Amino acid sequence: MRWAAQILFRSRLLGWRPYSSYVSQMRYLLRLKEDDEACQLALQSGSFLLYHRLAPLLHKAEQGGYRAAILQAADVKGILRKLDRDEQLLEESFLIGCSENQVAQFSLDVGGLEREAVEELCGGVFVDLKKAFFLLPGQDVSPVSRGHALIHWHQTHSYSSANGLPTKRNQAGSQRVCQTSRITYYPQMAPVAIVLVTDGRQCLLARQPSFPRGLYSALAGFCDMGETVEETVRREVAEEVGLEVQSLNYTGSQHWPFPHSSLMVACHATVNPGSTQVSLSGAELEEARWFSVAEVRGALSRGGPPRRGEGGNPSFWVPPPFAVANQLLQEWINQQGHLVAGF
């Protein structure tokens, strides 16, 4: 212990602080958000996710499937030079994170450039975000979704909502300031509660008319102003299916870029097994049904949407693993397994 204390003491004398790499990463990101010059410098050695009118750039992975295309600053500059564009376009990027070794990561929409020309130079393809979600592995979904959300927020907040005058971004893109009133605007997310309702034996899933055929998901709804997540869950379940929640517990959350930028807060809830009669209201849901453990287990093991020519039951599938609704279903199935094992 003594030598460890001595190292700590000496490192403090030398000005080196024994932060974990996570703390260093987060402190570095904070500095880039607060210091425009540091962020401008970081752009020169950063890595970039490109978008074309909000469609992310993907490339074919060696082992099959697709990955998010990650370009280095020099690659992006090279593309801009070849397309006769000013390298300053790089400064229109938004900071979305940094790697463990403090390489800053940015998203950049090159919607002003010719789509096919960029695709050819990068050896990739711009794909609509919804479609991209089904093509990408789980670890790529979060940065791609974050980059998309930030670009979209900036594209729709160029003017102050208080006086209609232009707003100016900071270099990181973590805020915009109205140059006249000095009001600061920050990127926003709308909180949404998503809930898997069970009666102890079955779980309740629903369909909106806009869902692809056979897709059922957990109930979800935007939080009203001033509501807690618990109040939103109780209200949405009452509104949408006419049931009263008895108990609920939080399990996780997810950023979701649709319809714009939502923070999905996921909960499990129970209803009284004696009061499970569903009554739909309004036009939002076209159907809500109770599903057994076996049915859900089957849908989870079949994976995402049924592909043409594939077996399985196309009349019932659930959101794919990148969606928090899928996590709720996995957790419920695991819990049922434990209940059976412990019986």
Ligand SMILES: NC(=O)C1=CN([C@@H]2O[C@H](COP(=O)(O)OP(=O)(O)OC[C@H]3O[C@@H](n4cnc5c(N)ncnc54)[C@H](O)[C@@H]3O)[C@@H](O)[C@H]2O)C=CC1
């Ligand atoms: N990641 C996941 O696993 C899942 C995500 N979702 C997402 O949850 C979100 C909410 O679910 P819904 O049942 O559609 O919500 P909802 O039940 O609150 O109904 C949507 C309606 O709420 C109103 N609304 C209130 N505040 C709004 C806001 N800030 N933005 C947009 N509309 C607002 C609009 O009239 C809209 O038509 C959807 O965007 C959907 O994409 C839904 C299921 C699964």
Ligand SMILES: [Mg+2]
């Ligand atoms: Mg809803």
